[in-house]
Amino acid sequence: MFNEIKKRIVEMSPAKTAEAHCDGPCGVYDPASARIAAEAVHSMTKKIVALEVPSSDDPKAMAAYHNTLSRYISIKEEQAHIAKTELLVLWTDYFKPVHLEQFADLHDVFWNAAKLCSSVKVEVSVEHCEELMQAIEKIHNMFWQTKNRDVAFYLAG
């Protein structure tokens, strides 16, 4: 009976949640998430550049053009933001001061990659998309070196 009373009293205080981890399953990180998002941005950028503008006297074709262009832009915006978020999580949560001793340019590499995510979101630049992929490849190599594993960088597209 006393235990029941204690339980009732305790439950008068609403329980809040305190995280003993920060990003879901502890220790599960992989630059692949950023790479996939960046690849999607690269692909959408190339499609936007290649999209042909139809004749202005063809309203049906013009409507289809605007629809397709809007979808490409929407996906590009969304995936660029995802790529940046994934990189920031890796930078701030996975990498630790000991890794900075291993890679003196770690902050510069991430800063540059995050800035490129913003660029490819705002612009339609295949060149910056390629630079972003190169930056993510560098991060991929750093990440797997910290785990003493030889994991080759590859592209899905």
Next chain:
Amino acid sequence: MTPLKSSTWLETLFLGIGYLERYLVAGDSMTPTLSPGDEVAVDHRGTVVEGDIVVMRHPFKTDIVVIKRLDHIEDSGEFYLLSDNPVGSSDSRGFGAVPRKHFLGKAVARICND
């Protein structure tokens, strides 16, 4: 690593009158001291010392509240937090020391209804 004592009638009473707050632990970075699903009584008053288990807002994601052990207080007054289970955990080794203003309280007991 100091274990957290189990709650007594005193903490129960303090929870009931709102003097202490109840927090549910999510995640396993504080094992073996605290397991996922454990509940702790948290006091947001008083002082903290090195070795205390503290509840703080995450320095970059302020909508997230974390529970970690206070390793030490830096000269700047910021709290350097570590997990009891260091394997793959996110703590001050990754996100750095946490400003004192993010402090929400210290865990004073693991809630036990036995």
